[in-house]
Amino acid sequence: MNALQCLQSQSTDIFTEYVRDWKEKGGKVLGYACVATPVEVIEAAGILPYRIKAFGHPDTELGDAYLARFNCRFCRACLQLGLDGTYDFLDGIIETNGCDHLRGMFENWQHVKGYEFFHYLKVPHFVREDSLDYFEEELSLMRQAISKYFGVDITDEALLKAIKTYDEIQGKLKKLYALREQARPAVTGAEVMQIICTGSSLRGEDFGALLTGILEEKANASVPPYRARLMLLGSATDEIDLVREMEAQGALIATDALCFGSRSFWARAGGKGDPVRLLAERYLSHLFCPRMFTEYQERWDYILETARRANVDGAVIVYNKFCDLHGVEAVSQRMDLEKNGIPVLVLEKDYGSQADTGRIKTRVQAFLERIGG
Amino acid sequence: MKCLGLDIGSLFSKAVVMEDGEVLSSAVIDTTGNVADEVDSLIDAVLSAAGITRDDLDGMGVTGRGADMVELGDVSKDDVSCIGKAVSHLVPDVSLVLDMGGQSITSILLDEEGDIMDFMRNDKCASGSGKFLEVMGGALGVKIAELDEFAGRATKKVSISSQCGVFVESEVVTHLNEGEDAAAITAGVCESVAKIVISQALKFGFQDDYTFTGGVGKLKSVTDRARQRIRGAYHEFPCDPQLAGAIGAALFAEER
C-alpha cells in the first residue's frame, strides 16, 4: 500500500489504526479543535496532537441533548462522538474559545465527561502588542500544564525541534498545493482534504514522512478532466464527501482557504528567537479566521492571493447553518470576490446532512453552467 | 362514578368513559374543520360503546389544543397536567413521561406523589411530531396507521439526516428518485423521530422509570428504536397511549 492509499484507508476513521498502535505503545493523545492551538507544544511533549473531527457524522441525538438545534451541527456532531465514547481514547483536551459554538461544545463535553486534564487556551480576538504578550503567557501556561500533568519536561530544544518538524511539514504541504494549483493539477481537492484531515491525527514526524512519500507518488500524476477550477472557502468543514461530490460533478477544487485546508499551515513560518514567543506570533498573527474581529483586510488579501495563484474560475463559500462568524463574513467575501471578477456560489448547508445533497448538486451544476464550465 | 374525558388534539380527538378509575370505553376520530359536530358524534360513540347515556355521567373533563372550541365539561385542564394525571394513576412507578403528540414532543417529570415536577415541550420544529410523520407518510404513500407494519418490511438501513421537516421531505423524495426501497426510507424516518425522543429524554439529565404516551407513542417502529437507547426501566402504558390525555381529563372530572 502506498503512502496516499495508507492515508485514505483510514482517513474517515476517528480512532485510526495509527492512534490505536500509538496508544498500545503507551503513547498519550491530546485532543484540540481549533487551528489556533499550537500543536508544536504537544508534539514537543512527546504527545500525539489530535484535532477533533466528525467527518460529517450524521447522528447528533446525544449532542442535541446538551447543545441546542440552534448550535452549529459540526460542534453537535463532535460532541456526539465525545459522549458516545468514540473519543474515549483522548487523555485530555485543550479547549479554545474559537467561537461561541465551540465554547459551548467544550463546556458540555467537560460537564458530562469530566476529563482530568482539560486545559483552556484563551485566544485573543485581535492582534496587538498587548494581546500577543497575553497569548505568549497563555502558551507558557499551556506548556506548564502539559508538563505538570503528563510529567514531561518540555525543553526549549524540544520545542525548537517540534517547530522545525512543522516547518518541514508546511514546506511539503506548500509543494502539495503547488501540485494542486498548477495549470495541469496532479492532486484533487478531495485528496488534499483527506491528507490534511488525516495529518491532523498523526504525530508531526510521521506526517512529515508520509508527505514525502505522497509528493514522490504525485510528482507526475494528473487529475481526470474537469469543467472548472474552483476555490473552496468558508467554515470548519471536514466533509471530504462534500468535496468528492463536487469534483464528481466536474468541479476541480483547485485550492482552498479552509481551516481543514491551507489556513491550517500557510503563513506559519519564519521568525526566530524564543520558541514560545515565536509560536505566539505565528499563530495569533495569521489565523485568517473571521473570529479575529479586526483582520478582515488581511484575510481578504490572503483569499485573493490564493485565488489568483490557483487561477480559479470561481469560488464556493460553504458554511454550516447557524455559523454567525462565517455567515456574516460570507456577505463581505461574496461582494469582494465578485468585485474582482470571481463568480461566487454561497452554500449555507446543514453539516453532515445527506438531505441537502440533491439540492447542493443542483446548485453546483448550475454554478458550473453559469461560469461556462 | 362514571366520568367522560375528552381530548381535542391538533390531528385527532379522543374520548374515554371511565368508572372509578377503570376505562369502560374509548373512541378516536380525526380533528378536521367542524369540531363542535365531530365532538358530539364522538361523545355519542364513546357513550354507546360503554352502554350508557349522557344522564349516567357524573362529570366530564376536557383537554387538548382545541378544548376552548367546545363549551363542554365541568373541568378543563391543559394536556400536560392530564397526561401527568393519567400516567401517575395507571403507571405510578413512572417518573419520566415522553409524550409524542401531533404537534410536539413533551417530556414530563413526575415526583413520588405523581405530581408534575417539571416538563419540557419541543413544539417549535415539526420534526418528530405526528404531523411530521403524516407529511412524510404522504410523500411515501403510507398512512400513519400502516407506518409500523410498513417500516417493519425494511431489509436495509436508509439514514435520514436532515433535522428540518421540510428538508426531510426533499431527502425522502431524493431517496425515492434514486430508487431506494420505500420501506427502508420509512424505517429511516422512524429512526430520525426516535433520535429526537432520545435527546428529549436525555435533556432531563437523568433517566429513570419512563413510559411513552401520545399518538406517536403507539408506533413500535419509533418506540422500540428509542428504547434501545434510553437507559432506565421502561413501563408500557397499560392502554392505548393516544388516550392518555382523555383519561387524565376524566380522572380530573372524577375528582370533582
Place this chain on the structure above:
Amino acid sequence: MYFAGIDVGSLTAQAVVINDKGIKSFKSIGVKPNPVDSAQTVIEMLLSEDRLSWNDIKFCVSTGYGREQVQARGLAQDNMSEISCHGLGAFWICPEVRTVVDIGGQDAKVIRIGANGELVDFVMNDKCAAGTGRFLEVQARTLGLALDELGVIALSSRNALELSNRCSIFCETEVLHYLQRGHSKADIAAGVNRAMAERVAALVRRVGMENEVTMSGGVAKNVAVRAELERILNIKLVRYGVDSQIVGALGAALIAKRMGG
C-alpha cells in the same frame, strides 16, 4: 427536425418538442414514483399525440430532480440543471426578462439572466420555512381547494390572516386551527398566499432583482401569490404567452437544439 426537453420535477413532469419554427407541442403529467417512468410516459404520450417516433427527435436534454437517472437510462443525451433551463426558457419566451422566479415542488429559486439569456446569478431556498409548491399544495388540501382555486378565492378576501408559524409543516395545523375557529377560506387562503409571497420576496432580495421579472413553475398560476409578490416588491410581473409550467422543459429543448442542431 425536432428537439426535445424533459423536465421531471417532484410533483409534475413535462416534455416539450420544438423545431426551427418554435414550440411544436408540449405535455404535462403528475409524476410516477420513479422519475424514469415519469419521463418515459410523458415523452412517449407526447410523441404519439404528435404522430412522431423517437427517430424524429435529433437530440433530447433532461432536467429537473430526476435529470441524471433520465439521461442514464438513455432517454436523453445530456442533462442540464433546472436553473439554467428555466433561465433559457423564460428568455426565449420573452427576451426582456432578467429575473426569473421559479417555484417548484421541493424548492424555490430566483434566477438572474443576462442580455443573451445566460445565467448571471441564482439563489435557492435554504431556510427551514421554505416557500415551495409543496407548501401551497398541502395548505390547499387542508382547505379542501384545488391549487388554482387557492389563488382565485383569496382575491375576495378583505383581511388576510397572519400565518405566524414559520414552519411550513406546522402551517397546516395553523390553517386547520383557523378553519375550526370559523374564519373564511378566502381569508385563510389569502394568508397562505401572502406567507408564500413573503418567503419568495426574501429570496428575490437575496439575489437582487432586475426588470423584467417573470414567474415560472406551477405556482405562477396562483393569481394571489403573483399579486402579493407584485405588491411586496412593488413591480409588475411579465406574463408568459405559454403555460408557465413548461418553461423548464422548454429550456432543456432549446439546449438540445443548441447541442444537436
Place this chain on the structure above:
Amino acid sequence: MTAMAAHELKEYEGLINRLSQVVKLSDAFPDQMSDEGLEGILHFLPSNLAGSMRAFLAPRIRDVSIEILKTYGAWLDSAFRAGEEGKKVFLIPFNFPPEVIHCFEGAWPVTSEVLSTLGVASLEGQGERYWDYAMGLGLPDSACSANMIEVGSALTAVDFKPDVIISDCLGSCDINSKTHEFLARYMDIPLLFLEKTVDNSERGINQYYLYFKTLVEEVEEFLGEKLDEERMREVIGNANRASELYWELWDLHKYSPCPVPNIFSLFLYGIRYTMWGTEDAVKAIEAMVDKCSERLKKGEYPAEMEVARAIWSYTSYYFDMAGFFNWMEEHGITHLGDGLDLFFPQVIDTTSRETMIRGLAEIARNMPMTRQMGASSMSVQWLDDIIWATRELDADCVIYCGHHSCKQTWSGASVMRSELMKRTKIPTLILQGDSWIGRMTPMSALQETIEEFVNNVVKQRRTTVRAVG
C-alpha cells in the same frame, strides 16, 4: 451589495431618524393624564406604537413611564444635536457602560440594542422591515435580530450616522462583535474595541484592565480630549448615586407580592445602557424607587395574588410589551428582572483619575453578558449569578426566553437547567422565541406555555414549599 439594496431600500427612513420623531411624542404628554385623554392620543397613533404606549402608560405606572420616555427623548435628542455642539457620537453595544462616554465633554453614546428595542416597540411594522433587508443582503437568519435590525437600518436606509463604533463583545458574543466589524467597514467609520478576557483569574482581570485603559486612551486620541478629573467625578458621582438606587430597587423586589412593576426591569436597563452617569438617569430611577415604595406601603399588586416569582435568565421579549410585561403582572406572575438587570453596579472610588478608571473597568467587566458569557466558563458563571439572584429575590422559577440567535446561552441552557434543579430545586422553563421579532413565535403561543408552566409546575411547588415552610 445587491442591486435591490441600492435602488429600493434607500428610500426608507432609518431606525434612529424615525425613533427621534416618536420619542418627541412624550413631550406632548401632560404629566397628569386621564384615561380618556390617553385613549384620545392613542387613537391617533399607529397600532404598534399604540400597543406599546398602552403598556407604558398603564395607569399604575403612567407618571414614571412618562419620566422614562422623556429621558429617552433627551438621550436621542442630544445625539442629534451632538453635531452642532461639536460632539462625536459613539455607537456602543448595550454591555458597554455609557458613563465612560459621558465622562467626555465632546462625546455622546448611542446604544445599538436600545435602538432596536425602541424601534420594535414603537415603529410601524416593528423592526421587521429592517430585518428583511438585512436578510436581503444575504446575512444569516440565525443572526441576532437586534443586530440585524440595526444593520438593515444602517446599510439600507437613510439614517443618522454615528462617528465611531465601540465593539465591546469580543469574548462574550460573536455575532455582536461580527456585526459591528461589518458595520464599521460598510459605514466607513473607525472601530474601537475592548476584549473580555474569558478568564476570571487575577491575571485575566489585570489584562482586561490593560485593554480598558488602552481603549480609554484611544477614545481620548480620537476626540483630542483628555479625561478631565473633575468632569469624571461629576459623572461618576451620578453613576454612584444611580448604583445606590439600583440596590434600593433590588431590595424592593424581595417583598411578596412584589411592589416593583414588571416593566421596570426594562426601564431600569434602558436607562442603564444610555444615560447612566447623568442627572436625568438619577431622577428617572428615583421616580421608579418612589413609585415602588409607595406601592409597598399601599400593598398594591395588579393581580389578586402573586402566583409566581420568575427570574428571566437572559433577555425578555420586546415585540409586544403589553402582552409580555403587563399580561404576566395581571396574571400574578412577577417578573423579578432578567439577565440584563444583572450588572452588579458598584460605587466607584472617586479619589483619583486612576481609581476612577479602575472603577469604570470593574463596572465594564461586570456588565451583563460580558460578565456571564465572557467568563472562564459561560455556563458556570451564568448559573452562579442566576442561583444568587433566585435566592436573593426568593424566586420560585426561572424562565429562559430562548432568543433564537443567542448561541452562547443556548449552549449553556441545559447545564443551567439541570444544575439549577439539582442545587436549588428551582424549575426552569425553556421557551423558544425571538426577543425582537414577533413573527418567530407569537406572544399568544408564549403566554400559553408560560401559563401551562406556572399552573403545573410553579403553583404546585409554591404550595408544597410553603407547607414545608
